[in-house]
Amino acid sequence: MKEIAEGSLLYLDNVHRAFDGFKAINGLSLVLAPGEMRAIIGPNGAGKTTMMDIITGKTKPDTGDVIFEGKVDLTRHDEAEIANMGIGRKFQKPTVFESHTVADNLELALRARRGPFATLLHQTTKAEFDRIDEILETIRLTARRDWLAANLSHGQKQWLEIGMLLAQEPRLLLVDEPVAGMTDDETAETAALLRRIAKTQSVVVVEHDMTFVRELGVKVTVLHEGSVLAEGSLDAVSSNPKVIEVYLGR
Amino acid sequence: MITQFLLGGLDRRVNVVLALILAVAVVVPVLHLALPPDNPFHVPNYAMALFGKYLCYALLALSLDLVWGYCGILSLGHGAFFALGGYAMGMYLMRQIGPRGVYGDPILPDFMVFLNYKELPWFWYGFDMFWFAALMVVLVPGALAFVFGWFAFRSRVTGVYLSIITQAMTYALLLAFFRNDMGLGGNNGLTDFKDILGFPVQAPGTRAALFAATALALALCFWICSAVTRSKLGKVLVAVRDAESRTRFIGYRVENYKLFVWVLSAMMAGVAGALYVPQIGIINPSEFDPANSIEAVIWVAVGGRGTLLGPIVGAILVNFGKTWFTSALPELWLFALGALFVVVTLFLPKGVVGTVRQFWRERSERKAVAVAPIKPNPEPEPAE
Numbered sequence: 219m220k221e222i223a224e225g226s227l228l229y230l231d232n233v234h235r236a237f238d239g240f241k242a243i244n245g246l247s248l249v250l251a252p253g254e255m256r257a258i259i260g261p262n263g264a265g266k267t268t269m270m271d272i273i274t275g276k277t278k279p280d281t282g283d284v285i286f287e288g289k290v291d292l293t294r295h296d297e298a299e300i301a302n303m304g305i306g307r308k309f310q311k312p313t314v315f316e317s318h319t320v321a322d323n324l325e326l327a328l329r330a331r332r333g334p335f336a337t338l339l340h341q342t343t344k345a346e347f348d349r350i351d352e353i354l355e356t357i358r359l360t361a362r363r364d365w366l367a368a369n370l371s372h373g374q375k376q377w378l379e380i381g382m383l384l385a386q387e388p389r390l391l392l393v394d395e396p397v398a399g400m401t402d403d404e405t406a407e408t409a410a411l412l413r414r415i416a417k418t419q420s421v422v423v424v425e426h427d428m429t430f431v432r433e434l435g436v437k438v439t440v441l442h443e444g445s446v447l448a449e450g451s452l453d454a455v456s457s458n459p460k461v462i463e464v465y466l467g468r
Numbered sequence: 469m470i471t472q473f474l475l476g477g478l479d480r481r482v483n484v485v486l487a488l489i490l491a492v493a494v495v496v497p498v499l500h501l502a503l504p505p506d507n508p509f510h511v512p513n514y515a516m517a518l519f520g521k522y523l524c525y526a527l528l529a530l531s532l533d534l535v536w537g538y539c540g541i542l543s544l545g546h547g548a549f550f551a552l553g554g555y556a557m558g559m560y561l562m563r564q565i566g567p568r569g570v571y572g573d574p575i576l577p578d579f580m581v582f583l584n585y586k587e588l589p590w591f592w593y594g595f596d597m598f599w600f601a602a603l604m605v606v607l608v609p610g611a612l613a614f615v616f617g618w619f620a621f622r623s624r625v626t627g628v629y630l631s632i633i634t635q636a637m638t639y640a641l642l643l644a645f646f647r648n649d650m651g652l653g654g655n656n657g658l659t660d661f662k663d664i665l666g667f668p669v670q671a672p673g674t675r676a677a678l679f680a681a682t683a684l685a686l687a688l689c690f691w692i693c694s695a696v697t698r699s700k701l702g703k704v705l706v707a708v709r710d711a712e713s714r715t716r717f718i719g720y721r722v723e724n725y726k727l728f729v730w731v732l733s734a735m736m737a738g739v740a741g742a743l744y745v746p747q748i749g750i751i752n753p754s755e756f757d758p759a760n761s762i763e764a765v766i767w768v769a770v771g772g773r774g775t776l777l778g779p780i781v782g783a784i785l786v787n788f789g790k791t792w793f794t795s796a797l798p799e800l801w802l803f804a805l806g807a808l809f810v811v812v813t814l815f816l817p818k819g820v821v822g823t824v825r826q827f828w829r830e831r832s833e834r835k836a837v838a839v840a841p842i843k844p845n846p847e848p849e850p851a852e
């Protein structure tokens with residue numbers, strides 16, 4: 219069984235997870251190749267966020283394999299360990315550190331030693347300042363550098379969270395609904411940004427916005443009731459009768 | 469590396485506070501010792517003990533604010549660490565009495581003779597040496613905090629549940645220390661101290677020195693807290709306070725951070741307790757009373773949690789109020805304290821220092837806007 223995991227970046231096989239008898243994830247299998255970007259769509263409650271919870275160690279699956287880079291069993295590790303292995307996550311509801319400045323939010327996320335004594339004696343280096351500036355440029359928040367994150371708009375918080383993800387330099391990015399609450403222009407920019415990121419890192423994007431998914435132009439996985447309903451190009455899945463039924467039948 | 473770290477804790481505001489505390493450390497003892505009793509500026513004996521007590525409370529409040537204000541851990545049991553530090557100092561002071569006790573036993577304190585102890589219990593060994601006692605003042609509260617925190621933070625107990633078990637911890641210690649067979653004086657605690665480091669505890673010079681030592685300890689801890697909260701670790705602590713699970717997802721082991729700051733805070737509370745005991749002249753189990761810990765929370769709330777000056781101001785203000793109330797209208801004190809807490813929670817959620825600071829910031833921002841109206845207003849947040 220495990221041989222299939224070899225060569226993959228992320229490998230989920232027959233994963234199950236129930237909450238009080240409700241099967242949120244029900245036989246989910248998914249394979250992501252290194253360097254791949256994948257879009258995940260599916261109606262509300264399909265289990266998209268729960269899938270990310272399982273990958274990042276927030277939720278343990280009842281049964282099933284979750285394997286990173288063909289060898290690491292993610293179900294045996296906790297959130298911090300998984301983050302340090304190189305899996306970064308942006309949450310559905312943007313969560314930034316509100317009482318820190320934009321720059322401090324990035325500094326906290328920046329790849330560096332994570333232990334208490336290391337951070338206690340840490341002095342921010344020139345390289346780190348430069349990296350923060352670079353990310354601020356990318357997420358277009360240079361002018362907001364010293365603002366408290368609490369004072370950012372919803373869209374800006376989304377971008378700051380993407381910036382924090384970049385700062386971590388993960389090998390795999392899990393991005394949950396990045397364009398919720400964004401204008402059309404911002405949405406297009408976010409798609410461009412994610413495509414750029416995908417050149418060097420692997421990305422899984424969950425999104426409802428079909429225009430956005432179309433702009434990403436990548437393989438799409440449709441989740442429904444905790445398992446994969448269809449997989450393929452956006453055009454292929456959106457003409458799939460089962461998918462149409464799920465989306466229209468509600 | 470350490471000096472760089474400590475220097476990182478200094479800025480103008482911190483320097484001013486440090487200078488003020490140091491000035492108090494010098495001026496009050498001088499007024500006590502150098503001026504004749506009929507001089508209106510003379511600080512009498514009882515006032516020295518009183519002010520010294522306020523400073524100990526200020527240090528306790530500071531330590532509590534470090535965990536509550538900066539890391540979101542609301543401890544309702546910090547009085548336990550304070551009392552343990554106090555007992556460690558009390559044990560040293562007891563052993564200094566030597567054969568001068570009522571029963572004249574050269575080794576055993578009076579209460580042990582009275583309870584028919586034949587020999588000194590093992591955990592009293594070493595307390596005849598000041599350095600050992602001083603070490604225990606930080607190690608005992610630190611060790612308890614470590615064990616408690618290790619289990620609590622690892623099992624991710626947070627919020628109200630954590631507060632409740634901290635309260636249970638101090639209550640359990642209260643009951644334990646009441647028992648005579650604890651070997652720590654039971655109900656009566658430790659008292660009738662004679663001297664400290666060879667100086668009589670009651671002498672004006674000793675009182676002055678103890679007061680100065682307390683102010684110095686407060687200044688040092690203030691400085692350490694400032695350096696800690698400004699370091700990257702301090703930023704992680706605030707991140708934990710605001711969004712604990714988010715912090716985990718960027719790779720920080722939240723439990724280790726909590727444990728670090730919790731143990732540091734407990735040690736500071738222990739120092740506060742150790743300085744308190746020789747100035748007050750007694751330590752007994754009532755110091756473990758959960759109500760004491762709750763009072764400390766009120767000091768911090770009144771002064772302003774999440775600021776380092778706040779807890780110091782709060783502890784001193786509330787205790788001045790308490791001293792006045794308990795002499796003028798003793799039966800009303802608890803109501804006044806309760807009312808104060810309600811008023812502060814409702815109208816001054818940032819406490820005195822937090823509110824003043826916010827007022828200044830807004831004023832200067834208004835000025836800045838008047839000069840250069842470019843600074844954009846934050847856009848309103850859409851409803852989630």
Ligand SMILES: Nc1ncnc2c1ncn2[C@@H]1O[C@H](COP(=O)(O)OP(=O)(O)OP(=O)(O)O)[C@@H](O)[C@H]1O
Nearest residue numbers: 237238242260261262263264265266267268269310
């Ligand atoms: N911790 C939990 N406890 C109980 N139920 C849960 C938990 N997490 C998720 N669920 C349930 O699992 C189901 C799947 O939720 P999930 O958040 O994964 O859906 P989603 O596909 O992300 O939906 P949306 O598009 O609305 O974000 C939902 O019905 C949800 O109520």
Ligand SMILES: [Mg+2]
Nearest residue numbers: 266267268310
């Ligand atoms: Mg979701």
